[in-house]
Amino acid sequence: MKIRTVLFSAALAVLGSLTAVVPASADGISTYYLTFRTGNLPNADTEDPVRVTMFGTAGNSAPMQFDRDFNRGETWTSGPHRHPSFGTVGYISLGKGGRESDAWYSEYVDIHEEATGRVYHCAVNEWFPKESLTRFYACS
Numbered sequence: 739m740k741i742r743t744v745l746f747s748a749a750l751a752v753l754g755s756l757t758a759v760v761p762a763s764a765d766g767i768s769t770y771y772l773t774f775r776t777g778n779l780p781n782a783d784t785e786d787p788v789r790v791t792m793f794g795t796a797g798n799s800a801p802m803q804f805d806r807d808f809n810r811g812e813t814w815t816s817g818p819h820r821h822p823s824f825g826t827v828g829y830i831s832l833g834k835g836g837r838e839s840d841a842w843y844s845e846y847v848d849i850h851e852e853a854t855g856r857v858y859h860c861a862v863n864e865w866f867p868k869e870s871l872t873r874f875y876a877c878s
């Protein structure tokens with residue numbers, strides 16, 4: 739128990755030093771825009787819901803769900819989304835529901851953080867099958 743407490747404190751200290759170098763708005767709330775690129779391939783579009791959670795050095799976003807038609811060859815931006823800053827974005831989980839049994843080809847998800855001006859590129863370049871599926875993708 740003692741060792742766990744020490745490790746936890748050390749982890750908090752590391753997180754604290756990481757967040758200290760990331761500029762955020764005065765109230766600690768950041769504004770994010772998410773851009774989804776759907777491939778220009780036959781059947782690449784989907785009517786199934788798409789879900790994203792963003793993971794950073796200081797926590798993660800709430801799970802977000804997008805209930806809309808993602809069209810073939812489309813680049814679509816969602817936002818603004820206001821959320822407590824979670825530091826430098828490292829990866830996302832990207833999922834697609836299976837309600838409509840509609841496969842989807844995602845090329846990438848870009849995350850624009852307004853306060854820092856940073857754009858994180860999360861390359862996907864994969865099919866999501868008809869069934870519900872969630873995978874993790876690195877962002878840089």
Ligand SMILES: [Ca+2]
Pocket residue numbers: 781782783784785840841842
């Ligand atoms: Ca499709």
